[in-house]
Amino acid sequence: MRIGLVGLGKMGANMRTRLRAHDVEVVGFDRNPDVSDVASLDDLVAALPAGQRFVWVMVPAGGPTRDVLAQLATLLAPGDVVIEGGNTHYVEDAERAATFAEHSIGYLDVGVSGGVWGLENGYGLMVGGDAATVERALPIFDALRPEGPRDEGFVHAGAAGAGHYTKMVHNGIEYGLMQAYAEGYELLDAKDIVTDVPGTLKAWSRGTVVRSWLLELLVKALEEDPELADISDWVEDSGEGRWTVDEAIDAAIPLPVISAALFARFSSRQGASPAMKAVAALRHQFGGHDVRPSSPGA
């Protein structure tokens, strides 16, 4: 099998490597000629059999993805299939799928999990789209997903958008899980009678209720830096976490844990919090409580 892959950044390049290792021929295109197999998107399309093409798009969500899809809409032929694997907001998928369908081009949205470890372990895949198109693309998914039974690393989750939706929820859960471990870590770290924090987390690796891959990564991080001395507490967030909470609000679903995890990241990136300045000002007003003067630069 031979497919096209657009976008050869950290994720895309690893996926190309894994696909090739699993006997899928890949024609990769990237704007960076140093990593690209062909000179242009046109060349990529030309290198694949019309009507039977699969083009996997793995570029940043938003503008870049929209640009590539718009070009593909003009280059591809009826029977071809676009697989959109980026971190797109699922709300965009239904219309995209409909637009491609007008030209008899298939469209699948795929959530891809696994990060830098996916090259070796395989990628967890969640797919949205129609069943016949999913069926045709199975060899690609089988090459990318982890070893083991197909249904433990792959799912056809539902209609157009279901791939990105389930990946979004996956990432929302991830936020909550990470924050739960992090709060527990802080409780261990703060307690004088606990003299072996890294060892405690490592001892949870087998047999306990909290064992997980994220726990293994935390154990690994502490083996490299037992007091996390070389890392700041500044934590980025990405679109999926925010979309998850937005979605919950739209659907009137309470989401206390995932939202708290998101807000903790926001807080981590604030210098002086305007809200807490207001609370300090209020305490000063009603109680004559001393306030700390603002530090230079705070």
Add this chain to the structure above:
Amino acid sequence: MRIGLVGLGKMGANMRTRLRAHDVEVVGFDRNPDVSDVASLDDLVAALPAGQRFVWVMVPAGGPTRDVLAQLATLLAPGDVVIEGGNTHYVEDAERAATFAEHSIGYLDVGVSGGVWGLENGYGLMVGGDAATVERALPIFDALRPEGPRDEGFVHAGAAGAGHYTKMVHNGIEYGLMQAYAEGYELLDAKDIVTDVPGTLKAWSRGTVVRSWLLELLVKALEEDPELADISDWVEDSGEGRWTVDEAIDAAIPLPVISAALFARFSSRQGASPAMKAVAALRHQFGGHDVRPSSPGA
């Protein structure tokens, strides 16, 4: 009427002034001779009529309060009444009341709200204890409470402990209210189209659903410092906030807002958050996401 008042700190001294302004004679004692009316607790007790004494205790909760109460237990006579107005955890009151009752000494626990404004506005008073003793002490409460109908600034809330319990809940609510205004303030402050933040808060003073005394204080704070430039975001918390959440946990009552307000204060006082370092470390492990190196001193 003539009463004893032990503890002439910021609150106690103001209360003495208000009591005297309302025709209650006050014999005040404080360890600081500069503010004390008498040289010792013995002298204070001696200056009051045995069996009809009222001694209001207004010293820091915990050890200092316990010390004063222990001394009073040996100095007072049957028929006397102790009024404990400090920020005591209500769980201590029932036993104290019982102990004094063995000596036929009355015991009332009183939550006092109003801060530095109480001198002028009067103090909100919540009282726990038996009805007959509360009745005897009414002239004192009437002098301290705000002008207006008695039941708008005073309540006999229930049995021993009810005064401190209701004051604890009052303060827990206060945490939530302050955080709600503060979050709103931050949203206003962050928005470019809103060009008059202090004016917006001031415009809420009349007619709106959110008008309150705390809002007036926030307006006042912004009149003094329109961007809260001279105040840090470091916010202290006191026992009552913590006890409120502890109480909810004991009683299996969900308390999402008050607990979030308490945790926001904890966060405000942290330098680098160990929990968020752990989240940053995890992100780095699974995604190869860049982390910020820890800043010197963070």
Add this chain to the structure above:
Amino acid sequence: MRIGLVGLGKMGANMRTRLRAHDVEVVGFDRNPDVSDVASLDDLVAALPAGQRFVWVMVPAGGPTRDVLAQLATLLAPGDVVIEGGNTHYVEDAERAATFAEHSIGYLDVGVSGGVWGLENGYGLMVGGDAATVERALPIFDALRPEGPRDEGFVHAGAAGAGHYTKMVHNGIEYGLMQAYAEGYELLDAKDIVTDVPGTLKAWSRGTVVRSWLLELLVKALEEDPELADISDWVEDSGEGRWTVDEAIDAAIPLPVISAALFARFSSRQGASPAMKAVAALRHQFGGHDVRPSSPGA
């Protein structure tokens, strides 16, 4: 002064009454002929002086408001002013203002607070738009706002959208305040030693830190129904609360209290929570903990 008022529901009808009581002539239009002063929007426009018209729109946000504004765009003349007082999402205002400006028609967005009490107490008003137009409309605002200094019940908060934005934030704060009181109420209600819950809340009316208009309403509610026996715990939410949290997420502002208040309302309206079923199922799986079978209809 003579103005048009479109929308004579609960809010609009009260506003008409208050405007008339303050010497502003009002031509009101509503689709319901029983309450309408004129037969059509055309008639309303015709009854006002071209180029000097003020038309206040007070209809449900979304479609109804958009419909009325679209009609007004065709009916009004240069120099006229539209005042949009509904619960519109502020993000719609900038484009609307620009569209009207193309026809030299003024556009002000106004957040109106006060509920059913506004008729008597006046309405808190937050206005977005350009200063000259705001200036022209001041007599209307002065008639609607509460007695007292103008800046305690009215603000020109900023550019187009600032009126609805600040009203949105006002309502977000309101959610947090209400939940804070409610959590405190539950703590009082649950405690055996507190024998006078309504009295305790009433005693907070003067002198305390938590005194507010919402507290007064809670006191009133408990005077009518001391145990809230006749009211269910099902709580609706409106767009402003959701938009407030959405806005915080967009701006990366932590909003733990207001979001918790919103989620508490979502939870109040759920029958059986799918999330908590999942937690129960997990506990059963790992611990053999008994689970309660689902009740019929749950």
Add this chain to the structure above:
Amino acid sequence: MRIGLVGLGKMGANMRTRLRAHDVEVVGFDRNPDVSDVASLDDLVAALPAGQRFVWVMVPAGGPTRDVLAQLATLLAPGDVVIEGGNTHYVEDAERAATFAEHSIGYLDVGVSGGVWGLENGYGLMVGGDAATVERALPIFDALRPEGPRDEGFVHAGAAGAGHYTKMVHNGIEYGLMQAYAEGYELLDAKDIVTDVPGTLKAWSRGTVVRSWLLELLVKALEEDPELADISDWVEDSGEGRWTVDEAIDAAIPLPVISAALFARFSSRQGASPAMKAVAALRHQFGGHDVRPSSPGA
């Protein structure tokens, strides 16, 4: 090796079985004669070699544990070791250890994780106490812990109390993890385009960031009951979750996720929420919003 084991409930009986399967002789005692190996605690002690005894106590925390420990204090000899494996609050351990030390009896506190699966998989073990005593008890721990490297299922976490403390934190984390998955499950369940919820969760088993043992259990639960139709949303909580939040409050550590997970369980067990009745009452007061009358029995 031969040890005593007091308490043969679900956990204790399984542990006895696992110990025996790993060549540790066990003399078990339980108040229930049907499962007990000996007739009394005296008999259990008599069956072990004085000065070299290990007695593992696995009875309910609180009174039952305190009773057994008090009896053992009178029955054991210098050199013997008590291992307390129940769900005890760690704050009790330091004093217990000191008391036993006065009689030259060793005391280890052990957190045991694994639930009903521990019999087969082994139990995760966290131990507090002095190093020499831990060393002597290693053969017992090696029999109970999972196969694999010792440090992946066992840790000497620190001084007296560290075993129960780390187990408490483990359970607190567990609350957060479970709630994170549960919130994600609800988001999947609510979405019409997601037509295979159980399959989506199963597809996360390999390769994804959220893979874990708890996820496997949720997959298993959904295989048994794909819509969780036979399970209610009523979720119990245990001491450890509450203690974890209490601990955070004492240590001024923000714990938004774990506390939210705990509160969600509290909410799940409430019939009508008094807090939400109060919010509904407030909405009715200020806005004339309709409230739902209380349902019979709610």
